[in-house]
Amino acid sequence: MTDIAPRAVTSGGRRRPGGGGPRAGTVIAFLTPFFLPFVLFYLVPVGYALWQSFRVVRRTGGQYGTSYTTFGGFDQYTQVFQNSEFWNSIGRIGLFGIVQVPVMLFVALVMALLLDTPLLKLKAFFRITAFMPYAVPGVIAAIMWSYLYSPQLSPVVDLFQRIGLHPDFLGPGAVLWSAANVSTWLWTGYNMLIMYSALQSIPQELYEAAKIDGATNWTIAWRIKVPIIAPSIVLTTVFSIIGTLQLYAEPAVLRQISSNISSTFTPNMLAYAVASGNNYQQAAAISVVIAVITFVLSFGFMRLTSKKAGL
């Protein structure tokens, strides 16, 4: 003990003021390759979108005057909030999220819990089949499912018809849920694996004590395992909320075969449609609003759940 203290002092004295470690130049050399593109392609676009969203296009003189952009205050935002298509797209995606996210995460949780019990055989097979869709990009997943939805080609529609049912997966009421099914197919296994990894890191001794007290597998699963992996469940929920609000590729593909998906079906599709009409300021305002809603919902959910857990 006595000879450790002086050594610490000498090594502290040898170092440059401001802390140990490498020179400032070296630190900058490690950080710049990431931070330069991060600033250019993440922070600058965010700032640019914000700036654009406060601009408006005006014309000098009458209809034939030249156009110029100028500061417009909250004009663009007022327009967003007065746009019924915006609220429709938010409503659609809200309904989608309220149903699809809990269903998907519940299935993922049940699978993770079952994979974590001795009840199950062929675990590797079940784990791999569930995770496999994660390798498929959203566009290709939607193309695959659109063939299973199409009345001409689908073997699933065939099967239903044989038992006298005539489902219309692309009909006005059903198409939202057909899109939800593509998302569920894509992401259940990924979320399951996050929860399963968390379950695997719980020490087994914890269960043994419960078993001695006579707890069943069911009680252990819902009373011990689920509360312990609650942070993972919160994490997957936040990821799912973010993903839902960004929805674009899947409905865009289904739109190619269904007239029941408009060009403004989701908030992102609306933003793209508005930008395609060269109204970049309005598109920027829509993007900012979507991003703010995403932040508020994800943080709100995290706060809510951590308060409930008393953290």
Next chain:
Amino acid sequence: MSNPSTIRESRGSRAAVMALMFLLAIYFLLPVYFLIVAATKPQGELATTNGLAFSHFNLFENLRILFTRSDGIFGRWALNTVIYAVLGAAVGTLISALCGYALAKFRFRGREFLFSVVLGGVLVPTTALALPLFLLFSATGIVNTYLAVFLPSIVSPFGVYLARIFANAAVPQELIESARLDGAGEFRTFFSVSSRLMTPALVTIFLFQFVAIWNNFFLPMVMLQKESLFPITLGLYEWNGQTARAPLLQESVITGSLVSIVPVIIVFILLQRFWRTGLAAGSLK
């Protein structure tokens, strides 16, 4: 505990659990199975035969048509996908690793601030960036080039976050200190010692970034008009939109989808253990 009634009960629940898991497995496999069956059929039999049963084996002809259509544009899309997703993820992993390592192992002022900026970046949805990036890139003239998709794709705040966690866990501080005492420069220490200890972590970061780029449809769609620059996803999307006018494209969309997902699925299954380490670290927070 092992009286006959509990054994019967556990057999019953075992069977129920297996049945449930098999149903879910069928759900996950069905679209891929359908795709395999459809890719082996001639175009004319797609609508006339049962979608879940094989008929005339025409896979090789379908592949020939796929790769020769429009002067072999599909091969070009595949190559582009490799450039965007594989090369992009490789470069991205390198810069994330350098940055995450520095944030974990070097002490300097503003370290925590920089890390929280990166964490904020994790929550920025990439689709929100595509439109403003398009405007910025059109002003600089790199819209509709490889760089327009490649450059934004190499940035992964989540990769930096993972690299910092992994560097903390895998590289002992004493090792870095002793390398310094031996007079090795920081870069030499990183490339010859630390990066080796971090290799499994780097594979995980690479995989996550690969998926992010492979999945990012919005960015290339906003940036690219020239077909020869498309990644596979955008190309197949365009073809899929033309099938109403050119129904013969259908078979190529199906075969092309199969050709592009099979190698990725195989690699993912082979590298399974890296996913699990990454997902476990991601949920630690």
